[in-house]
Amino acid sequence: MSLIQSLPTGPLDIVGDIHGELQALQQLLGHLGYDAQGRHPEHRTLVFVGDFVDRGPDSPGVVDLVQRLVEAGNACAITGNHEINLLRHDPKDGSGWFFPERLESDLGKYSQFACVTNTLQRARIEAFLNALPLALERSDIRVIHAAWHAPDVQKARGMSLGSARTEYDHWENQATAVARERLIADRMQAEHHIWPHSLEDGQQRPPFLQAHCDNELNKATFNPLKVLTCGLERKAQQPFFAGNKWRFVERMAWWDDYTETTPVVVGHYWRSTLPSQTTQEGLFSGVAPMAWHGQRGNVFCVDYSVGARAQARTFNRPQQHLKLAALRWPERSVMFDDGQTMATSGFMQPALAKMKVA
Numbered sequence: 001m002s003l004i005q006s007l008p009t010g011p012l013d014i015v016g017d018i019h020g021e022l023q024a025l026q027q028l029l030g031h032l033g034y035d036a037q038g039r040h041p042e043h044r045t046l047v048f049v050g051d052f053v054d055r056g057p058d059s060p061g062v063v064d065l066v067q068r069l070v071e072a073g074n075a076c077a078i079t080g081n082h083e084i085n086l087l088r089h090d091p092k093d094g095s096g097w098f099f100p101e102r103l104e105s106d107l108g109k110y111s112q113f114a115c116v117t118n119t120l121q122r123a124r125i126e127a128f129l130n131a132l133p134l135a136l137e138r139s140d141i142r143v144i145h146a147a148w149h150a151p152d153v154q155k156a157r158g159m160s161l162g163s164a165r166t167e168y169d170h171w172e173n174q175a176t177a178v179a180r181e182r183l184i185a186d187r188m189q190a191e192h193h194i195w196p197h198s199l200e201d202g203q204q205r206p207p208f209l210q211a212h213c214d215n216e217l218n219k220a221t222f223n224p225l226k227v228l229t230c231g232l233e234r235k236a237q238q239p240f241f242a243g244n245k246w247r248f249v250e251r252m253a254w255w256d257d258y259t260e261t262t263p264v265v266v267g268h269y270w271r272s273t274l275p276s277q278t279t280q281e282g283l284f285s286g287v288a289p290m291a292w293h294g295q296r297g298n299v300f301c302v303d304y305s306v307g308a309r310a311q312a313r314t315f316n317r318p319q320q321h322l323k324l325a326a327l328r329w330p331e332r333s334v335m336f337d338d339g340q341t342m343a344t345s346g347f348m349q350p351a352l353a354k355m356k357v358a
Contacts, residue, residue, distance in 0.1 A: 001160065001161040002133070002156070002157050002158070002159065002160070002161060003133050003134040003135070003156045003157070003159045003160070003161055003163070003164060003167075004133060004134065004135045004136075004137065004153060004156050004157045005076075005133040005135070005136050005137075005161070006136065006137065006138060007045075007047065007076065007136045007137060007138040007141065007143065008045050008076065009138070010043055010044065010045060011042065011043075011044045011045070011328070011329060011330060011331070012044065012045050012046075012047050012141070012328070012329040013032050013034075013044055013045070013046050013047065013326045013327070013328055013329075013335070014047045014048075014049060014143060014265050014302055014326060014327045014328075014329060015028065015046060015047065015048050015049065015302070015324070015325075015326045016049055016267045016301075016302035016303040016304060016306070016324060016325045016326070016327075017049065017050070017051035017080065017267040017268065017303040017306065017307055018048070018051065018052050018056070018062050018066075018306065018307075018324060019051055019052075019053065019054055019055045019056045019059075019082075019094070019306060019307030019310070020052075020053055020054060020055055020056020020057055020058055020059035020061075020062055020094075020097070020113065020310070021056040021057070021058075021062070021306050021307075021309060021310075021324060022056070022057070022058040022061040022062050022065065023057075023058075024306055024309075024323075024324040024337040025062060025065065025324060025337070026065075027337045027338070027339075028324050028325075028326060028335065028336070028337040029046070031335055031336075031337070031339045032044075032046075032326060032328075032335055034046065034074075037068075037069070037072055037074060038068075038069035038072055038074030038075050039074055040074075045074070045075065045076065046069060046074065046075035046076070047075070047076045047077070047136065047143055048066055048075065048076070048077035048078070049078060049080065049143060049144075049145055049265065049266065049267035049268075049302065049303070050077070050078050050079050050080025050081075050082070050083060050132075050145040050229070050267060050268075051080035051081065051082045051083070051145065051267055051268065051303075051307070052066055052077075052080070052082070052083065053082050053083065053086060053095070053097070053098070054082045054085075054092070054093070054094035054095045054097070054307075055093070055094035055110055055113075055307050055308075055310045055311070056094075056110075056113065056306075056307065056309065056310045057110075057112055057113050057114065057310060058113065058114045059097045059098070059113065059114070060097065060114050060115075060116055060121065060125070061114060063125050063128065063129070067124075067128045070128075076136055077132055078132055078133055078134055078135060078136055078143060078144065078145060079129060079132040079133070079134060079145065079164060079229065080145040080146075080229055080267065080268065081145065081146065081226075081229040081230045081268070082095075083129045083132070084164065084165075084168055084225070084226075084229055086098055086125075086126070086129060087126060087129055087130055087164065087165040087168075088165060088168060088169065093106070093109075093200065093243060093244040093245060094106055094109070094110060094244075094310075096110075096113070096115070097113050097114060097115045097116065098115070098116055098122070098125075103115070105200070109244065109310075109311055109314060110310045110311060110314060111310075111313065111314045113310070130162060130164060130165055131161070131162050132164070133161060134156050134164065134225065134228050134229065135148070135153065135156070135228065137262075139262070140262070140263070140330070141262070141263050141264075141265065141329055142262055142263065142264045142265070143264075143265050143266075144228055144264065144265075144266055145228065145229045145266065145267055145268050146227075146228060146229050146230050146231035146266055146267075146268040146269075147227055147228060147230075147231040147232055147254045147266070148228075148254075148258065148260075148264045148266075148299075149224075149227050149228065149232060149254060150260070151224075152224035152225075152227045152228055153228065155224040156224060156225065156228060164225065167225055168223065168225045168226070171222055171223035171224065171225060171226070172219065172222075172223060174222050174223075175218050175219045175221070175222040175223060178218055178222065179214075179215060179218050182214065182218070184211055184214050184215050184218060185215075187210070187211035187214070188209075188211040188212055188215060190211070191209045191210075191211050191212060194207075195207060195209065199212075199245050199246045200244055200245050200246075202241050202244070202246075205239065205241075205246070206239050206246050207239070208238060208239055208248060209239075209248055210248075212248050213235055213236070213248035213249055216233065216247075216248065216249040217233065217234075217235065217249055220232070220233045220249070229268075230268075231251050231252065231254060231268060231269070232251070232252040232254045233249045233250065233251055233252060234249065234250060234252050235248070235249060235250075236248055236249055236250040244311075251269065251283060253283045253293075253294075255293055255294030255295065255299035256294060256295050257295065258294050258295055258296065258298075258299060259295060259296065260296075261296065261298070262298070263292075263298040263299070263300070263347075264298065264299045264300075265299075265300050265301075265302055265327055265329075266299065266300070266301050266302070266303075267301065267302055267303040268301070268303055269283055269284075269301045269303055270303060270305045270307070270308070271284060271289070271301045271302075271303055271304050271305065272284070272289060272304065272305060272321065273289050273304055273321050273323055273336075274289065274321050275288075275289060284301075288345060288346070290334060290342050290343065290344045290345055291344065291345045291346040292344060292345070292346045292347045292348070292349075293346070294350070295350060296348060296350055297346045297347060297348050297349045297350045298347065298348055300327055300344065302325050302326065302327045302334070303325075304322070304323045304324070304325045304336070305321075305322045305323070306322055306323055306324040306325075306337070307322075308322045309322045323336045323337055323338065324336065324337040325337075327344070332344045332347055
């Protein structure tokens with residue numbers, strides 16, 4: 001069995017990035033009409049786009065619920081970049097619930113969160129996440145966490161289900177060998193001497209660190225699993241602070257080059273329900289909050305930034321616009337965790353998908 005799997009037949013509810021927001025997930029499933037076992041009176045199927053964990057108040061609870069629904073045969077799920085980080089034991093921002101070394105720094109940003117309590121629970125979480133595919137597809141719809149990039153999807157088709165961590169490590173090792181040839185690590189060390197601050201210190205703006213940029217682009221070039229779970233990237237014009245880290249590489253709107261006719265649903269990109277969508281890279285500039293986007297108007301990002309709620313709570317910032325969402329297919333409407341339902345626009349209509357927002 002491949003890392004690219006088939007979707008079941010029938011109507012779907014495709015749920016965006018959850019990031020530990022268990023209560024929002026429970027409320028959304030209720031509004032969608034699912035019972036506690038994930039059964040629906042209209043025989044719909046839940047599909048999760050990944051990024052179940054990190055930042056929010058109850059990542060273990062989210063994984064437990066998703067696993068229960070998947071193993072009951074009432075849901076499908078794919079892995080996102082945050083699950084890959086967990087599987088590779090690569091601690092990132094917001095992962096203090098799983099990695100003790102992140103606990104102190106995360107508590108300053110995310111005031112309260114449940115942690116794993118024992119080795120058995122850790123092993124169960126890792127086993128479930130490693131068993132997930134990277135993408136799901138059928139003739140009328142495709143679901144992937146970040147980017148449907150045909151050459152890398154084709155490579156993933158040849159990888160066995162359950163091999164995500166092993167394959168990711170293999171490609172990272174390939175990238176490391178190339179980085180060694182290009183002396184990237186040595187140049188990064190030199191940059192550390194020039195600018196010794198943590199890249200997670202948002203108060204200390206760094207100069208553009210070219211070696212750090214080269215390091216990230218090098219990984220993105222070689223690793224097909226990174227492309228599929230993190231998206232296509234390019235050199236940024238200047239450093240920017242996003243995801244609680246200074247970055248030198250920006251995401252690309254790969255959908256503007258997607259020419260295939262099959263619609264694709266993704267998460268990952270921190271979309272907004274507000275009329276003026278202000279992602280750091282400007283990926284949704286000129287795209288209405290509920291619009292399909294891309295060259296053919298057949299790509300839809302269903303991540304409406306619920307992952308930012310935890311930090312908003314910590315610092316008493318507005319959070320009513322940060323929502324968990326599900327795209328209902330084939331209806332092409334969006335249900336939010338507060339019960340609001342909105343129609344999408346611009347499907348298969350590129351002119352409407354790029355319509356300017358007043």
